[in-house]
Amino acid sequence: MNNSYDQLINKINEFTQKFYLNKLLRGSIYALAIILGLYLLMFLLSYYFNPAINTKTFLFFTFILAGGFALFIWVIKPALLYLKIGKNLTIEQSAILIGDHFFNVKDKLLNTLQLKALAEKSPENSMLIMAGIDQKINELNPVPFANAIKLTENKKYVKYFLAPLSIIILIGLIAPSVLKEGTNRFVKYDQEILPVAPFKFIVANKNLQFTQGEDAVIKLNLTGNEIPQDVYLSDDLNTYKLEKTGKTTFSYTFKNIQAEKKIAFTAGGFNSKSYILVVNPRPSIVNITASLKYPAYLNKAPETVQNAGDLLLPEGTSVTWMIKTEHSSELAFILGNDRHNLAADKGVYSFTRSIKDNSSYLIAPKNAFSASKDSLRHQLNIIKDEYPSINVVESPDSLSSKVLYFTGNVADDHGFSGLVFTVNVKENGIIKKVVKKSISIKKNQQENAFLYLWNLGTEDIKGGQSLEYFFQVSDNDGVNGPKSAKSEIKVFEVPTSHQITEKLNAGSANLKQQMEKAIKLAADVSKESKKLTETLLDKKRLSSEDKK
CATH class of the missing domain: 2.60.40.2440 (Carbohydrate binding type-21 domain)
Structure with a gap:
């Protein structure tokens, strides 16, 4: 009895395998039909409408997602189930499917499976139940379960993928450039592909990288059999006519360029591909702060100078410069003839020196692209400590x-x-x-x-x-x-003792001489006084006689 039941189970499993194989074949046809149909639509759109990069990107990934979804649902999933990977149909679910194809065996097949389960649960009645199972198996043996699946029926679905395939082959034979160029534009979704012109646009610049604030000169050469007279350049905002500098050479200058630009050239009704003008930032000085610490003997409080430039300082003043910049990776501080390369600390450069003599300093930030044009040399004028x-x-x-x-x-x-x-x-x-x-x-x-x-x-x-x-x-x-x-x-x-004695002696002699002179002077004075008295008496006597 067990052999008969096992044979029945094998027949059900054969049906299940053929069921998944049928789904795999039909799903493959559906998936191919969708993928080929989408491919036909995409390359025709790309060829005749030449959509922009953003649109092409959307179409490309729509194709990838739709094709991938179709492959997963209709090919990969049934293939895994056919290989018995994943959650397959149970015996009971397969029996129901068989009953849908062979209506007269549906109840018998399900009853047989149910009786088998009952026999395993009720061993005391197993002999009677097994007899009933054998009878039903004998009735089911002639029925070919696997024949319920007709693989040949999938032929009628082949037309779904043969139609787009035939159109693709026909286009490839009649207009191969449409197939080739359309596919090329579709596959290169991130590239701008333009109609072929009878001449070539050749940008003569070594590179299209410029530094912020400089003049960006765009140089263009045209090569080919037919060279148009005028060439135009367009960016996101405006269109400009290039200056003709030679028979086949043109140029245009963007003055004081500040930001990145996307440009393209137009000549003779044809457009060039797009070019990006890369504008690298120029390092610049945002602010300079100088902290001044004066020599202690001056008894002068420290000061901070904002936007420091030229400085007038007492000799020996310690100056700390704090320099804030933009777009700089390093900074050169040149004091006199000495160059000091500084690294930033939290976005700020600092430099400290005690200044004793007149000098000058230059601050030059730089980055990987250029050095600053804003560097100015500032003067340090020192007030020297004067002599008393x-x-x-x-x-x-x-x-x-x-x-x-x-x-x-x-x-x-x-x-x-x-x-x-x-x-x-x-x-x-x-x-x-x-x-x-x-x-x-x-x-x-x-x-x-x-x-x-x-x-x-x-x-x-x-x-x-x-x-x-x-x-x-x-x-x-x-x-x-x-x-x-x-x-x-x-x-x-x-003076020595001898000099003092000589001085004293000289003083005594001088005194004696002066006394003698005084005595002589006194005698002379007395003599003159006597003579004057006599004269006065004579005058008095004469006067008396005159009165008489």
Whole structure:
């Protein structure tokens, strides 16, 4: 009984396989018909209407999607089922399909399958059930299930793909250029294919890449047997006539080109393919900020200069330039004759230097295409720290030759670090000792007046020595170190004992001489006085006699 049932199942499986084979054959015919029909339509549209690239792209991928969908539904899917890959029909579903072709066996076939399932569930009644199954199998054995599928019936569907195929072959024989050129335009969906002209458009430019802001000169040559007199260039907005520069050469200039353009040429009723004018960005400087940090001794708060250019700076100022650019990959900062290539940090370039001398700087951003045309050389003018000045007036004391008074004033542009009175004690031209005395002044002021008394009696000196003395003022230059200025250097000679004695003796002799002169002068005065008295008496006597 099991052998009979297995044979029945095999007959059902044969039917199922032939069922899928039939679907595969018919589906292949349908798929071919759709693909050939679409192909015929596409190459005819491409040849006669020469659609734009966007339209051709849409048609091409519509063809691919529709053809792929047809192949999957009508060819690939039944082929996989025929190979028993995927979810096939169950025995019961196949039995129903067989019953649709052989109506008199439909119920018997289904009952047989149901009884078999019942026998497996009820072993106690299996003998009786199996007897019924055998009887039904004997009735079904003569029926050829597989013959229900007629593969030859697919011949009537062949006409569906033979029709477009025949038209394609006929066009290929009668007008092969239509088939060839139409297919070429359709397949090259992303290319612009134009009607063949009796001449060629040849762009003479080495490349069509330009830098933003420059003049883009387009050069065109025409070659062929028939050369038109006029050539026009069109972009997305306008049409321009090219200047004829030779028998077959033409040119046109886009002034100060700023953005990419798509252009094409027209001459003699024919169009060229499209060309793209690539405009590479030019690097440019958006903003320059200079942060100024002044030397500490100036006591000046830091400053920030926006849109920095030329700068006037105190000597030793530390300057940090922050440079923001557009479309730059690197930046050259040229300070004087020194070039520094900078890399950006978060889109900003920075450079720091302490400036001590007059100089200039140049900022030049660049990218892979060009350097900036906006680079300007800016001046750095430095205010040097000036030398201090000093003026001193010396006055001797009226009562003592050992005391000298000094009055003076000092001046500097930024203040002082000190004022010193210096005495070099010399003996026989050799400095034996240096004495320095600081004088108090207001160091933060630009001018100071001072008064100083020098008592030589307090100095540890001896006769025969010379005292070289002067005042020295120093400024507070925190960059180069303090600079100094001296007053006039004067010398005081300390007399020896012998010189003092000679001076005293000379003084006594001089005094004696002066006394003798005074005595003589007094005698002369007395003599003259006596003589005057006598004269006056004589005049008085004469006057009395006259009255008589």
